[in-house]
Amino acid sequence: MTTLATPMIGASSTSFESWGSINWKTVEKQVLRLQMRIAKAIREGRHGKAKALQWLLTHSFYAKLRAVKRVVQNDGSKTAGVDRVIWKTPIQIMQAAKSLQRRGYSPKPLRRIYIPKKNGKQRPLGIPTMFDRAQQALHLLALEPISETKAEKDFYGFRPKRSVADAIGQCFKVLCKKHSSQWIFEGDIKACFDKISHSWLLANISMDKTILSKWLEAGYIEKQVFHPTEEGTPQGGVISPTLLNITLTGLEQAIKSAVPRREKVHLVVYADDFIVTGASKEVLEQRIKPIVVAFLKERGLELSEEKTKITHIDDGFDFLGFNVRKYKDKLLIKPSKKSVKTFLDNIRVFIKSNRTAKTENLIRQLNTKIRSWANHYRHVVSKETFSNVDNCIYIALRQWVKRRHPNKSAQWLRNKYYRGHGLRQWIFSTKTLNKNGNITFLDLFKASAVKIKRHVKIKGEATPYDPLYKDYFERLKHARKSCPGKGNSSELPIF
Numbered sequence: 001m002t003t004l005a006t007p008m009i010g011a012s013s014t015s016f017e018s019w020g021s022i023n024w025k026t027v028e029k030q031v032l033r034l035q036m037r038i039a040k041a042i043r044e045g046r047h048g049k050a051k052a053l054q055w056l057l058t059h060s061f062y063a064k065l066r067a068v069k070r071v072v073q074n075d076g077s078k079t080a081g082v083d084r085v086i087w088k089t090p091i092q093i094m095q096a097a098k099s100l101q102r103r104g105y106s107p108k109p110l111r112r113i114y115i116p117k118k119n120g121k122q123r124p125l126g127i128p129t130m131f132d133r134a135q136q137a138l139h140l141l142a143l144e145p146i147s148e149t150k151a152e153k154d155f156y157g158f159r160p161k162r163s164v165a166d167a168i169g170q171c172f173k174v175l176c177k178k179h180s181s182q183w184i185f186e187g188d189i190k191a192c193f194d195k196i197s198h199s200w201l202l203a204n205i206s207m208d209k210t211i212l213s214k215w216l217e218a219g220y221i222e223k224q225v226f227h228p229t230e231e232g233t234p235q236g237g238v239i240s241p242t243l244l245n246i247t248l249t250g251l252e253q254a255i256k257s258a259v260p261r262r263e264k265v266h267l268v269v270y271a272d273d274f275i276v277t278g279a280s281k282e283v284l285e286q287r288i289k290p291i292v293v294a295f296l297k298e299r300g301l302e303l304s305e306e307k308t309k310i311t312h313i314d315d316g317f318d319f320l321g322f323n324v325r326k327y328k329d330k331l332l333i334k335p336s337k338k339s340v341k342t343f344l345d346n347i348r349v350f351i352k353s354n355r356t357a358k359t360e361n362l363i364r365q366l367n368t369k370i371r372s373w374a375n376h377y378r379h380v381v382s383k384e385t386f387s388n389v390d391n392c393i394y395i396a397l398r399q400w401v402k403r404r405h406p407n408k409s410a411q412w413l414r415n416k417y418y419r420g421h422g423l424r425q426w427i428f429s430t431k432t433l434n435k436n437g438n439i440t441f442l443d444l445f446k447a448s449a450v451k452i453k454r455h456v457k458i459k460g461e462a463t464p465y466d467p468l469y470k471d472y473f474e475r476l477k478h479a480r481k482s483c484p485g486k487g488n489s490s491e492l493p494i495f
Contacts, residue, residue, distance in 0.1 A: 174268070
């Protein structure tokens, strides 16, 4: 035990004078070192050793620093739990890392809030306190090497080095050929996070059972009333996405072992959304669906009947904000109409709500929104969509200009808010000062300026906790940077 502890426990809480003096490269290196050992132990079937290494990691001050850093850098770091505590200063943050202890730990109830869903309904969100989030992040560091080692290759949600683009790339891979599957089973799990069986989680999650049990039974407070939790894991918890991935692990094997290879069955999973491809509608309906239902039932889950359906590839289907469809045997993936409408609706609302804003501030915020959205869809057939989006935003801004100055002439409005450059004569723009203090133009960013760049999909079996893939991830990173604007990324040498 002492030998194992030396490299990680060597950093005590007094080794660092302040939060700003931490050498994060050393922290990351030491945490990853032990994570790699945990993953190796699992691959070798040495589960006892993996458990001992997990204990070391969750008691390491390096890991505690890493966990707290994740919490304070997260987008929700300014959202407090039921205790209304937010870590703002370096002193508070350092003290939080020093106070992360297993002994005497008792999580506080979750703060229940609701966020709107796309269908108009409300999604319940459980917000842990910052201290509980840090505890979850700490134990996630010890759990993730195991979940990654055991994960099935076509799971893409909430996993390191993976993204929505990888899931969509796998959809293209299994559906693009003439002899590919023609039918798609679109699955959606009903209230997935809220319904996972606690008994199943406690029996199958490879982590400290006492800590896990406390999180699952912490309850939540809504309108100052405490409610116990008898099932589910909260949306908003740092560790919840990984618990979901582990819960669904085994679904791919269960499906593929039940049908012969000639049925062309493939599974693509992202969080609680998944698709299963098949050669015929009958196979998906009569053989695959019962397997999925039985698999989920064992874990306390069930399919959402209103969102689960079987579709032919010529009719197309929406998945993760993309539309996947064949046009005369050619598979094209585009931004879905629903995602485009949602984006434009949000842009219009934003423009209307900023009637008196400075033009410079409006353009800067719009540029951030447009660039982010366009980059998300730059890997698929989006050029025409980008042009249509630009046109809709142009119309919305023209209405914004007219509302601000209802009595001004068209020429006056053009001179004040637009400029010409090259072949473009109606660039929404304003003058501003650059870093050197010189006057320059700040132009509205156009989505169509984003180049279509094919995404290089990750290998299904690749994991950052296996040293065999260390060089692969370096080549993958380089390949994605140098990936050409056209062509099939699968032709790159890393595959």
